[in-house]
Amino acid sequence: MPRGIHECINCGHREILDSSEPLLEKACPRCGGDMVLVGFYTESQEPTVQVQPSRPSLPENLKEKLKEFYDLELKQIDGNVFVFEVHGIMENNFERFLRELEELGYWAALKKREGKVLLFVFPAQEIKEDNRWLPWIFLIATIFTTFLAGYYLSLAYIDTLNYYGLPGIRNPYLNAIAFSISVMAILGTHELGHKIAAAYHGVRATMPYFIPFPSMLGTLGAVIRVKSPLPTRNAAIDLGISGPVAGFLIALPVSIIGLRLSIPVPAELVPPTEGGIAFGENLIFLLLEFTSLSVEERKFLAEKGRELVNAAFYLVGTASTNTFEVIELTKHAQDIGTDYVVIAPPYYCPLNETALFRHYSMVAERTDIPIILYNIPSCANPLSVQLIKRLALEYSNIAGVKETIDSVNHVRDVIIEVKGEREDFMVFTGLDQHFLNTLILGGDGGIMACANFAPEVHLALYKAFQEKRFKDAFIYAQKLARLSKVYNLASSFGSAIKLAMGLRGFSIKPVLRPPYVVDGDDVKEEIRKLLREVLYHSKALSF
Incomplete structure (x- = not known):
């Protein structure tokens, strides 16, 4: 089979290649341009090179088709390649030109060389049928x-x-x-x-x-x-x-x-495996x-908690920035027999009181379970005294509020303004250091984080207050005030609570959802010291 002489349509480089295809894409070793077949190289017993200057005439139908699109002049014929210099373009749609040219059995390439626009026209190569299977x-x-x-x-x-x-x-x-x-x-x-x-x-x-x-x-x-x-x-x-x-x-x-x-x-925390691969985050x-929290996961955890809690009130948090998701989670909590749901306001985007009222009213109107509002202005939209009062008076299933706010005056106003008009409305504190003063002001108790690892102190304070053993209540209140410093020792609230629970002997794995991390041994040792100092006289303490 004769070897083909190919010329680059970009730089003009010629080379003998083991191919007789009319067009070789990106085959030029100099510039990477397309190369077209301009002749053939044959070998005889003597090492001679023969170029077959085949000069076919331009078919009439091809000539007419070219004139429909371009004002051009035939400059040369290299093998089966017709080279035209383009003086004017009458149709800018080059793809349409190629489609119509292919119907005549030709392909083309339009290139600019030395300030001139050249059109290369050459026979279309045979396209083999694909194997359909x-x-x-x-x-x-x-x-x-x-x-x-x-x-x-x-x-x-x-x-x-x-x-x-x-x-x-x-x-x-x-x-x-x-x-x-x-x-x-x-x-x-x-x-x-x-x-x-x-x-x-x-x-x-x-x-x-x-x-x-x-x-x-x-x-x-x-x-x-x-x-x-x-x-x-x-x-x-x-x-x-x-x-x-x-x-x-x-x-x-x-x-x-x-x-x-x-x-x-x-x-x-993932056990290492031989040959394992760890991927980074793209x-x-x-x-x-941010949107990866699973509603199904929250439902699963609520169901597991319901299985474990039998001797006390069972509360489930159903907060979300999406009102309809709050409704879905609240209905699920109601279906599994939850006693109360705790709902914090939407976070991230500031909302006015009209929007906040609509958020809670939509949940209250679509569910029957008692709802505890969760006012935590450090993390979410704040709930004013007037908004809490309006919700409490208009919806009987809004049963109380958890106040995680470092303001005695605010808690006082909620107790006076809201409980003053609706006696069954419950006011809880979410801060351990405010447990006693909330009870003194007329509140109903607390839903506090330190109770996860030192519940005996909270229970002892509550009993002492109810039995009017105020001196003992003051002692326990001081213990809670010192225990609340645990949050300052760790990088996050969750890390502090889980480390403290582990030190108190609770069966809990040190796992937090990213971006939060469980702190290391240095923080754990600081928390250990705090627990020893505060709970030294606690019989339940074990290290």
Whole structure:
């Protein structure tokens, strides 16, 4: 077979190549441009080079078609390549020109060289028929390998759920199917984007070929092969970007669903495994984490708590920035037999009292369970005395308020203004150091965090107050005031409480949802010292 002499249509470089194809894309070793066939090189017994200067005449139908689009002049004929200098353009749609030219059996390339616009016209190469079964065979094989990969990953996922006692789907086959569908949807949409862009620009391209491979993902991806020249730079850009954009549109909802179904735990708590891989966080996941809290997870925890609490009132927090989500969680709490729900106001965006009233009224009107308002202005929109009073007087199922506010005057005003008109309305403090003064002012008690690890102190204070042993009540109040300093020792409220509970012997794992972290041994030792100093005389204390 004769070897072809090809010339770069960008820089003019000529080279003998082992190909007789009329067009070789990006084959120029100098500039990376496309090369067209201009002649042939044949070898005889003597090392001679013969160029066959075949000069076919320009077909009349081709000549007429060119004149419809361009004012041009034939400059030379190199082999089967007609080279024209373009003096004027009568039709700017180059892709339309290529489609009509291909109907005559020719391809073309429009290039600018030395200040001149040149049009290269050459016979279209034969496009071989695709094997119609091969893409389907690869597709089925890749579905199988991605299912196997999903099954293997699911087994590790289920082990993690069991290790931490977390909620989640524990059917490995269902997880494997979901994994395979997700991976194949992303890959398939990616390649389909390329295929649609190719069809839009009139470029011949194969069907996607998926690549099965027994790996962590079960595939090496997918490819699509372009079988005709790219007509314009815009077409090249469209073909290149269409795949990633289309794949991203599927990957984004898949990621959101995956995050909402995931239960994050700190990486340092995950048991190390030989050959394991730890991934960092990408920007998209960081942006999506704010919405990754699962409603189903909150329901699961509420149900587990209901199973454990039998001898006391059971309270469930159902706060959210989404009013409809609050309603859903509150109805669920009501259905599982919760005694009270505690609802903090929406946070992040400031709201006026009209919006806050509407938020709580919508929940109260759609549920029957007693509601305790949670006023915590350091973390959420504040509830004024007048707003609390209005809600309490208009809705009988709004049964009380938890005041986590460092203001004796505010608590006093709520007790006088609200309980003064509705005696059954309950006022609780959320701050340990304000427990005694809330009782003195006429409040009903407290819902306090230090009671998680030192409940005996709170109970002793309450009993002493009820029995009018005020000297003892003062002593216990001082203990609570000192215990409340535990929050200043740790990096977060949750870390302080969980470390203190662990030191008191409660069975609780040191796990916090990111971005919060459980502090290290230095903080733990400071908390240990505080507990020893404050609870030295407590019989329940054990280290």
